[in-house]
Amino acid sequence: MKALVTNHSIATRLLNLGLGRSIGRGVGLSEIAVPTISDDEILVKVRAVALNPTDYKHIDVISPPGSIVGCDYAGEVVNIGKNARGDWKVGDRVAGAVHGGLYPDRGAFAEYLKVPGDLAWKPPVNMSDAEAATYGVSAVTGMLALNARLGIPWADEGKGAQGVSGNGAAVLIYAGSTSAGLFSIQLAKAAGYTVVTTASPHSFDLVKKYGADKVFDYHSSAAADDVVKEFPNITCAVDCFSEGNSTEFCANVLKNKGGKVVTLLDQGKSKTPGVQYELIMAYTVFGHAFQWLPPIGPKFEAKTSDRKALARFYESLPRLTEMVKPPPVSTINGGFDGILAGVDKLRKGQVSGSKLVVHL
Ligand SMILES: NC(=O)c1ccc[n+]([C@@H]2O[C@H](COP(=O)([O-])OP(=O)(O)OC[C@H]3O[C@@H](n4cnc5c(N)ncnc54)[C@H](OP(=O)(O)O)[C@@H]3O)[C@@H](O)[C@H]2O)c1
Incomplete structure (x- = not known):
């Protein structure tokens, strides 16, 4: 599958951190294997992605080379692990967030992504993929806070x-x-x-x-x-x-x-x-420990209660979308190139009051 994959060395990322700006692009379109799902995961064909400041922060500083970038997505279920929770069927619409930017096989800026079945949600029929994709990192952050x-x-x-x-x-x-x-x-x-x-x-x-x-x-x-x-x-x-x-x-x-x-x-x-x-x-809502810029960077412990909070939030979200609406959406054309252009707008602080979304 095609995916946006990071390529900055540790030296460049530390330099970017020190300078507070980015040298070079740090990410490119690669042909990589479709992720293999575990028994409790589902495989999603990605239809739309929403962009976050964390995407460029990962590309510029945090992501080890070879990581798939991107967190927020909406798409369609194409495969289901035998113990995956969430009552999914192949062909269901699905949306959510994944821990993009840290792993070679998990990220939203890709044709396919994998996610535990209970950490994704089912958008209502009257909601577009673009709107559904916005209930990722930003919505989860509001819930967690x-x-x-x-x-x-x-x-x-x-x-x-x-x-x-x-x-x-x-x-x-x-x-x-x-x-x-x-x-x-x-x-x-x-x-x-x-x-x-x-x-x-x-x-x-x-x-x-x-x-x-x-x-x-x-x-x-x-x-x-x-x-x-x-x-x-x-x-x-x-x-x-x-x-x-x-x-x-x-x-x-x-x-x-x-x-x-x-x-x-x-x-x-x-x-x-x-x-x-x-x-x-x-x-921390994904329920696993992680570290940025190891061995010196900050460590984050696994928090089971945060994982439970995300599962609870996404289970209830289909009933809440009249009350908790998507932010205004600005669609960017151009597929993967559009993602890179949108991430650069975020990097330059040129986005106010809307969520950038790209259809894949
Ligand atoms: N820790 C976490 O888990 C977590 C999760 C999500 C986001 N974040 C971080 O939180 C920040 C916000 O993320 P986001 O995606 O919500 O941002 P966003 O939608 O891209 O933020 C754009 C907004 O920032 C406001 N802004 C710009 N300069 C400002 C200033 N000097 N003072 C106050 N507001 C200002 C602008 O408001 P006006 O146009 O009204 O001025 C603009 O609407 C980012 O740094 C992101 O990386 C962290």
Whole structure:
């Protein structure tokens, strides 16, 4: 099959890490074997893929040479392991995310991919492949942050926050117009929370359309104080940007009562008394341990509870898509070349308020 496979040496990747930019392309179209499935996996013919910043971060720095890139996909089931969970039939539509960028036989930017049967979901008939492909890393990240780490009730459990506080507790979603932010807003809303978010003014209508109750411009130096004036009791936040002073902004909002900020990139330890930072890494939902840039890079332990959370989320998702909608989709033509062009747009920070999707 055809697949986008990485080729940067460790020396180039360390140089890219040091420079904070990418030298060379680091990825090319290769002809490789169709993955062999285990008894609990299904084989998927990939029809559409969605792109994430993590794709270029893997190509430029993390991926060992020979790894298939890409996480988010939608497609069709073409083979089923004899113990695969999920009640799959050949020909079923399927979507989800895989741990792309680290293995020679697992990744979404390929004609075929393999995935455990219980870690994929069945898109409804009225949803396009392009939309279905968007419920990968970004949606999973929102779920992991809110439901698994902050203990916010699951979207299929109803209006939990209303029950607890009587009038809806508030949560801060920093950078609500990111793909992770748009899913987080919707998952918090589904749980009955009042959603306070930040975005650029050009994204205000977008985040409100996805359910944000109040949006603040993160460019304003008074924004954190403005949030506190209006919402003095917030105790939990998801920082969907996690760069520059974004996490400190969240800590300032929480400092009255204390609480937890979930971050998507490493922001070190909180310096704000009573406020804790917790880094999440969406790949822990796949249930296996992994390491980046071994032997010196960070190690991530296998987390059975995160794997269970993903299986639970994807099992419930077909019933939730009216409430948890896909982000706006921007389709890029050109198949595998289109993927490379789209990943480069992400690398250059040229994507705002939409999810890039490519049909294969
Ligand atoms: N740890 C994990 O498991 C995990 C999972 C998913 C993502 N991530 C990381 O989280 C980040 C977001 O990913 P994504 O796919 O959701 O992003 P995305 O959709 O590509 O983000 C684009 C958005 O970033 C916002 N933005 C740009 N500069 C900003 C700034 N200075 N402050 C606040 N917002 C800014 C823009 O909002 P405006 O146009 O409104 O300004 C734009 O809409 C990436 O770094 C990604 O690698 C980590």
